[in-house]
Each structure stands twice: as C-alpha cells, then as structure tokens.
Amino acid sequence: MVQAKIQEITDRIIDRSGPSRDGYLERMRNATSKGPSRAHLSCSGQAHAYAAAGVDQAPLATGVGGNLGIVTAYNDMLSAHQPFEHFPDVIRAAARSVGGTAQVAGGVPAMCDGVTQGEAGMELSLFSRDVIAMAAGVALSHNVFDAAVFLGVCDKIIPGLVIGAQAFGHLPAVFVPAGPMTSGLANDDKAQVRQKFAAGEVGRPELMAAEMAAYHGPGTCTFYGTANTNQMLMEFMGLHLPGSSFVTPNTDMRQALTTEAARRALSLSALGNSYTPVCDILDEKAFVNGMVGLMATGGSTNLLIHLVAMARAGGIMLTPEDFSEISDIVPLLARVYPNGLADVNHFHAAGGLGYMIGQLLEGGLLHPDTKTVAGGGLAEYTQEPFLQDGELIWREGTKESLNDKILKPVTDPFQATGGLKRLAGSLGTGVIKVSAVKPEFHVIEAPARVFHNQEEAKAAFKAGEFTGDVIVVVRFQGPKANGMPELHSLTPMLAILQGRGHKVAMITDGRMSGASGKVPAAIHVCPEAMDGGPIAQVRDGDMLRVDAVAGTLENLAPDAADRTPVTADLSGNHAGTGRELFAPFRAAVGAADDGATVFGW
Structure with a gap:
C-alpha cells in the first residue's frame, strides 16, 4: 500500500501534467500505429541501411526478426564509457541468438565533468545533455528499428539519452550500464589530499599520486555523485535490468547482463506479445519512484534539474515543491561517499539497490505497479542476478542490511528525511x-x-x-x-x-x-x-x-x-573551447527550476 502523501503528490503531478501528457501519448500511439518504416523503405533506402551489415544483411532484407538500434556514448577517454567499446559485438551476437539483428544506430558525445572542473569546458557540460538528446534523435531517425538499447552512464549522458529515448517513446528501450571501477584509494583519503594541496601542505606530485590511485581503471568513479545517481534512477524507474547498475566492467556477470539486456529489448518490441514501449514505463509513477530513490540515497543535486527535463520530454511536469515534499517524508537509508565513507562497491555488497527498493516498498514509499523492462512490477528489483552453470538467473536478494554503517532499514534510517x-x-x-x-x-x-x-x-x-x-x-x-x-x-x-x-x-x-x-x-x-x-x-x-x-x-x-x-x-566567457558554438543555447535556455533546457516543452 502506497503512503497517502506519496499518492497525493503523484495525483497532483498527474493532474498538472494532464494536457501535455495526453498530447505526448497521442503522438506515441500514432507512431506505434505506423510502425518502423524499414519494410516501407524503397529498395535503395533499404540497401543503404543494410549495406555494411555483413552476416546480418540477408536477415535484415528478407527476415521477420526484430532489429535493435544501439545508441552508444562510447569513447575511450572516459573510464565509465571505455568498456562500451566491445558492447556492440556482444549485443549483435545476443540479437542473432534470438533471431534478430542489431546495428549501431549512432553515437552521442560524452564529456567528463571530472576533467573539466574549473575549466572553460565545464561551461558546455549542462548543454551537452540536450546535444546528446538531439544526437540520439538523429541516431534513431532512420526509423528502421523495433527497439533500442542505450549505452551510457555519466552525468549528462543518461539524462540526455532518456530525453532522446522519449522522442521515440513508441519503441522499447533498455538502458545498459558499464558498471563502477573497482575500489581504489578511499574517497575520503583523496579528499584530504586535495584539501592539503589547496592549503599548500603537499605538492602536486602527492596530489597526482592520490588522484591516480583513486581513478585507476575502467568504470564509473566509485563515489556517489551524479553518474552513480543516474544508475540508481535507471533501476528505480525500471529501465535497467534488476541488480545491473553496480556490477564492475569486464566480468562474466557484466557480459551476461549485457547479453540479456539485448534479448530483453527485442522481446519487448511490437513484433511479440510483450510490447512495452518506453513511453509506458516512464509515467508519473516512475518519476515519483525516481524522486524517492534520489532522497533515500542522498543523491546528486544535479538530478533536480535533470529529472525535471527528463519528465518534460514525456509531457510530465515536475516542480521543486514535488522534490521538497518527497524529501520531507522519505528517510535517508544509505551512507555512501560523500555522505559516508563507503563507495558504491561497498554499497552494492551491503545489499545495494535491491535491499533499498525492498525496504521502500515495505514502507509504502514506492509505487509497486509501474511497468519495467524486467516485465513485472518494481518488486522484481529486489532480486539479484547470479550465474548458475554459466546461465544468468535472478534470486531474491537480501532482506537484511549486510553493513548497517552503509545501509539501514526504513524503520531505523540514518535520518528521518531525505538529503x-x-x-x-x-x-x-x-x-x-x-x-x-x-x-x-x-x-x-x-x-x-x-x-x-x-x-x-x-x-x-x-x-x-x-x-x-x-x-x-x-x-x-x-x-x-x-x-x-x-x-x-x-x-x-x-x-x-x-x-x-x-x-x-x-x-x-x-x-x-x-x-x-x-x-x-x-x-x-x-x-x-x-x-x-x-x-x-x-x-x-x-x-x-x-x-x-x-x-x-x-x-x-x-x-x-x-x-x-x-x-x-x-564576453570573455563566450568564446574558446567551443563556447562560441553554444551561443544559441545560452540565448534559448530556460531556468533551472524548469530543467535548464533549450527544448520548449
């Protein structure tokens, strides 16, 4: 049973969003009725689309299997996105195993706020979210796909991909993470070295050594910043497979989850009996669940902007008051750096998102009946993935916190209100x-x-x-x-x-x-x-x-x-490091309360 206040906030969002949400869903239903244009393309158009498909060329031209579009934020400068280099091969093989095909539809830019902190490039960071959304739209605009998978992790990438996915909300969409890097130098120790450097107590060699010990391999940074808050949201909102957010890269489990994500995306297409477009998953209840997760985990303040923009892409109108009221009634259940000493690997080992979702469901703080890519309600997200004889299965996760310094039950939280x-x-x-x-x-x-x-x-x-x-x-x-x-x-x-x-x-x-x-x-x-x-x-x-x-x-x-x-x-801020290219964005952008977006929803 959902708490009365959560339901009240949800009902208010539904009422507020009525006209815009109805208009959005009508556009998605019209797109669904038309279907992918692959079969309606001219012979020349189809030849262009399939020319480089290799062994998939004939199935694309004459087969009846689904075609999966891959939208990727891969680059090998970002540790969080470097593992995506080989994901398309895994996804193509997975699609073939169920009689389908997969193609990289396009790439989107992915910049690292950690690199650009304090530099001119940071002034492009927020706008990169809307560029990513547009790039995802370009990638899918060929309209030859039955479903899509989105490969992204970090700060603006996930919000941008979600906005882009909703422009094609008639398609099923599964989001595929790369996972966090293994634990290195503790985040608190790294912060202390930074403070000593700022105070002139240590030199740059000591600072560099600490930073390299903290950021040392492929995967997401291990603190609970915007990137890992994004990953939490994708589970709470039903776009990841259960338990997949914080599995480290280059492991058998990571590959198994990527394979299953591709198969699951195709299974949700309109070609089968379980059609689940992303417009049906990302409804008002899903966004309320996301806000609850944000408060319960003490997540990034950046999501106060991004969630508003993401919701508006689907015709849903969130306000700062919604966040504040949810924060007042949702307890803080997690202590992950900077809110504690643990990193996300410690959090995952202590019970992670599955434990938290179970606790919040028991407390009536989440809507259990949302649609998800897992096929059922949110209760499926209390399960954990395991490999049994090489096969991926899910089992019920822990009902108890395995470290009460990191995770607490809803009946005994770290604090009574959100972060x-x-x-x-x-x-x-x-x-x-x-x-x-x-x-x-x-x-x-x-x-x-x-x-x-x-x-x-x-x-x-x-x-x-x-x-x-x-x-x-x-x-x-x-x-x-x-x-x-x-x-x-x-x-x-x-x-x-x-x-x-x-x-x-x-x-x-x-x-x-x-x-x-x-x-x-x-x-x-x-x-x-x-x-x-x-x-x-x-x-x-x-x-x-x-x-x-x-x-x-x-x-x-x-x-x-x-x-x-x-x-x-x-005037000195408007040129150099690409800033001159973003003058139209600065001229068109809305207020932070409205998602700081250039899109006129």
Missing part, C-alpha cells in the same frame, strides 16, 4: 543538499563576499582574505550567463575555511558537483543574476542567512531589494 531541501526567500529560490552536512551547519548566518567567477574566489582565498565567518556568493553562473557550470573546484577551499572553525556557506546560481556536500551550498538560485534576480543585488558585507531547517534563503540587508541589480561583462 535535499528547497530554499526560498528574499534571495529567490534554490536548493541545498544536507545529507552530508553536519547539523550544526544547517543554519549559517554570515557576511557576504561576492564574486563573479570561481577564479576570483580562489584568488581571494590564496591572498588570505577569508579570516572569519563568510558566505561566498558566486553569481553569473546560471544557464543563461555561462551554461551553469559546476563549481566543485571551490570545495577544498570552503572545506578548509570550515575546518578552521569558521561558519561557511556558498550561494550560487550555478551548480555544485554531485560529490559535494560537507559545506552547505545554496545552489541553482533562481532567478539567476543574468535575469536580474535578487542574487544580483547582493553586496560585500551584506548579512545573509542560509537556513536548511526552515527552508529559507535571505539577504538581511534592509535596503537590498531597492538596489539596481548589477551586471557583468561576460
């Missing part, structure tokens, strides 16, 4: 992640130091200008100003100030990394400074208040509202 809190007040609206913030830092009142970019803030720190309590304001970092970069490179500096005993917080219209959290940060502030929001009226020395308990964000200066908002010369 995210909405803020509103005279500075506008924003959000704060409190799951990793000590209670004594949930309310910070301190004078402002205002900067128009993160380099200015770092220079002030190096010059020794921070000598007491401070709220660092970094503005003109919103989507319209410069693409809303993450400001994670400020984390070591802020943590050092906090460690010195100062009350410290940050306020920004930009983003922070999914891996940040020990220093309170009010982020995604709307309206952004570029739009003349109240954050553009703050002056050095204004007394500000960030209150994660009351949910307020205030400028206490009595004359603040009467000031003319400042402007900034941003």
Whole structure:
C-alpha cells in the first residue's frame, strides 16, 4: 500500500501534467500505429541501411526478426564509457541468438565533468545533455528499428539519452550500464589530499599520486555523485535490468547482463506479445519512484534539474515543491561517499539497490505497479542476478542490511528525511543538499563576499582574505550567463575555511558537483543574476542567512531589494573551447527550476 502523501503528490503531478501528457501519448500511439518504416523503405533506402551489415544483411532484407538500434556514448577517454567499446559485438551476437539483428544506430558525445572542473569546458557540460538528446534523435531517425538499447552512464549522458529515448517513446528501450571501477584509494583519503594541496601542505606530485590511485581503471568513479545517481534512477524507474547498475566492467556477470539486456529489448518490441514501449514505463509513477530513490540515497543535486527535463520530454511536469515534499517524508537509508565513507562497491555488497527498493516498498514509499523492462512490477528489483552453470538467473536478494554503517532499514534510517531541501526567500529560490552536512551547519548566518567567477574566489582565498565567518556568493553562473557550470573546484577551499572553525556557506546560481556536500551550498538560485534576480543585488558585507531547517534563503540587508541589480561583462566567457558554438543555447535556455533546457516543452 502506497503512503497517502506519496499518492497525493503523484495525483497532483498527474493532474498538472494532464494536457501535455495526453498530447505526448497521442503522438506515441500514432507512431506505434505506423510502425518502423524499414519494410516501407524503397529498395535503395533499404540497401543503404543494410549495406555494411555483413552476416546480418540477408536477415535484415528478407527476415521477420526484430532489429535493435544501439545508441552508444562510447569513447575511450572516459573510464565509465571505455568498456562500451566491445558492447556492440556482444549485443549483435545476443540479437542473432534470438533471431534478430542489431546495428549501431549512432553515437552521442560524452564529456567528463571530472576533467573539466574549473575549466572553460565545464561551461558546455549542462548543454551537452540536450546535444546528446538531439544526437540520439538523429541516431534513431532512420526509423528502421523495433527497439533500442542505450549505452551510457555519466552525468549528462543518461539524462540526455532518456530525453532522446522519449522522442521515440513508441519503441522499447533498455538502458545498459558499464558498471563502477573497482575500489581504489578511499574517497575520503583523496579528499584530504586535495584539501592539503589547496592549503599548500603537499605538492602536486602527492596530489597526482592520490588522484591516480583513486581513478585507476575502467568504470564509473566509485563515489556517489551524479553518474552513480543516474544508475540508481535507471533501476528505480525500471529501465535497467534488476541488480545491473553496480556490477564492475569486464566480468562474466557484466557480459551476461549485457547479453540479456539485448534479448530483453527485442522481446519487448511490437513484433511479440510483450510490447512495452518506453513511453509506458516512464509515467508519473516512475518519476515519483525516481524522486524517492534520489532522497533515500542522498543523491546528486544535479538530478533536480535533470529529472525535471527528463519528465518534460514525456509531457510530465515536475516542480521543486514535488522534490521538497518527497524529501520531507522519505528517510535517508544509505551512507555512501560523500555522505559516508563507503563507495558504491561497498554499497552494492551491503545489499545495494535491491535491499533499498525492498525496504521502500515495505514502507509504502514506492509505487509497486509501474511497468519495467524486467516485465513485472518494481518488486522484481529486489532480486539479484547470479550465474548458475554459466546461465544468468535472478534470486531474491537480501532482506537484511549486510553493513548497517552503509545501509539501514526504513524503520531505523540514518535520518528521518531525505538529503535535499528547497530554499526560498528574499534571495529567490534554490536548493541545498544536507545529507552530508553536519547539523550544526544547517543554519549559517554570515557576511557576504561576492564574486563573479570561481577564479576570483580562489584568488581571494590564496591572498588570505577569508579570516572569519563568510558566505561566498558566486553569481553569473546560471544557464543563461555561462551554461551553469559546476563549481566543485571551490570545495577544498570552503572545506578548509570550515575546518578552521569558521561558519561557511556558498550561494550560487550555478551548480555544485554531485560529490559535494560537507559545506552547505545554496545552489541553482533562481532567478539567476543574468535575469536580474535578487542574487544580483547582493553586496560585500551584506548579512545573509542560509537556513536548511526552515527552508529559507535571505539577504538581511534592509535596503537590498531597492538596489539596481548589477551586471557583468561576460564576453570573455563566450568564446574558446567551443563556447562560441553554444551561443544559441545560452540565448534559448530556460531556468533551472524548469530543467535548464533549450527544448520548449
């Protein structure tokens, strides 16, 4: 039985989304009725589509089996995506084993926020999500596929692929992860070396050695940032096979799950008796389940933007209030770095997503009756995959946490509410992640130091200008100003100030990394400074208040509202490292509250 408040929030989303959702589903039904155009293509068109298919050429031209489109984010610079290099071969073989075929429909770009932190490339990061969605649309636009598999993992890639998949929502879609890298240097130890480097206590050789020990092989980074939050969502929302998110790359289990994902995608096509298009899986209940998972795991703040954009691609309208109300009633069940010392491999070993989903179902906090690629309801996601005599099977997962420092039952959570809190007040609206913030830092009142970019803030720190309590304001970092970069490179500096005993917080219209959290940060502030929001009226020395308990964000200066908002010369941010190519995105993008997307839903 679903708790009354969860049902109330779901019903409100359904009512709010009615016209847009109905219109979207009507388009998908029309596309379903037309079917893939493969059989209707001209002989020349079909020859173009099958010319390089090798042994699959004849089955494509004359057979009746399903054809599976592969949309891949493979590149070999990103550790999380490098394992995808050989996935198409596995998928093609799996399709042939059930009488079908598979073709790489196209690739999508995949950039690493870890590489671009603090660099100009980060200003392309958020916009890359919408580019990925468009690239996925191009890949599937040949309309010769009966189903699709999507190979992606990291920060903007999964949201972009989900948006693209929903443009072809009449097709079944299975998302196929690559898995996390094996555990290396503990994330907390790595963070301590970063802080020592920022304080000048160790040199670059020590820093480099620590980073290479932490990021040491193929797979996703092991902390619980945006990439691994994405993987959690794909299970909670029914787009992964059960238990597949956190299986490491280059293992027999990883290959078996990839093989089964391909077979399952074809089995869900309209050619069989189990037709399950992705538009039916990603309904309002699925997105509520995703939000519950986000709160229960203390996931990345980036998903407050991405989930809104993903939902709107299917005609579903989410608001910040939905997230806040769900956070108020969903307990925090997991402690994974940065909310604890464990990494995702430890989390998986302790019971992982299967245990969490079981607990949340028992607590009435999830909708059990959503459609999934596994074929049944969400209860199937309490199961774990095993290899038995070389065959992939699922068994019921653990009912008990195998490490109560990492996972807790719903009856005895780490904290009674989720990890995210909405803020509103005279500075506008924003959000704060409190799951990793000590209670004594949930309310910070301190004078402002205002900067128009993160380099200015770092220079002030190096010059020794921070000598007491401070709220660092970094503005003109919103989507319209410069693409809303993450400001994670400020984390070591802020943590050092906090460690010195100062009350410290940050306020920004930009983003922070999914891996940040020990220093309170009010982020995604709307309206952004570029739009003349109240954050553009703050002056050095204004007394500000960030209150994660009351949910307020205030400028206490009595004359603040009467000031003319400042402007900034941003011309230096609009060229170089590809930024000039994204001028149309900056001109068209919406607010963070609306998903910071260029699409006009």
